[in-house]
Amino acid sequence: MAPTGKLHVVDPATGAITSAWPVVGAWKEPMKWQDPRPALFVRDDTAYITEPVSKKVHRLDLTTGKIVGSVELPVTPNEISGTLSDH
Numbered sequence: 338m339a340p341t342g343k344l345h346v347v348d349p350a351t352g353a354i355t356s357a358w359p360v361v362g363a364w365k366e367p368m369k370w371q372d373p374r375p376a377l378f379v380r381d382d383t384a385y386i387t388e389p390v391s392k393k394v395h396r397l398d399l400t401t402g403k404i405v406g407s408v409e410l411p412v413t414p415n416e417i418s419g420t421l422s423d424h
Contacts, residue, residue: 340364344377344384344397358402360395361388373415380419387414 342363346356361375373389384397392413396406 340366342375344386344402346402356402358397360386360397360404362390364390373413376414376417378417378419385417385419387417389413389415 340363341357342359342361343357344360345354346358347353348355364375367374373387375389376387378385379399382399384399386395386397387393388395392410393407394410394414394417395404397403398405
C-alpha cells in the first residue's frame with residue numbers, strides 16, 4: 338500500500354499494476370518504525386486494512402475493490418493479523 342492510501346493490485350506474471358483502490362486517506366511514513374501506519378491482512382477474497390488516523394479497520398472485497406465494512410476502534414490500530422475459527 339502506497340502513502341496515497343490506495344491498495345495496488347499487481348499482476349504476478351508481469352509485475353504491472355492493474356488497479357489501485359482507494360482505502361484510507363493519504364498518509365506519511367512515520368520516522369519511527371514502531372509508530373502506527375496502515376497495515377494489511379488478507380484472507381481469501383477479503384482484505385482488512387487499518388487506518389490509524391481514524392482508529393478504523395476497513396474490510397475490502399478483493400473481487401470488486403469496494404469497502405464493504407468498517408469499524409471504529411477505541412484505540413489506535415498498529416498491526417493486524419488473523420486466525421481461523423471452527424465457529
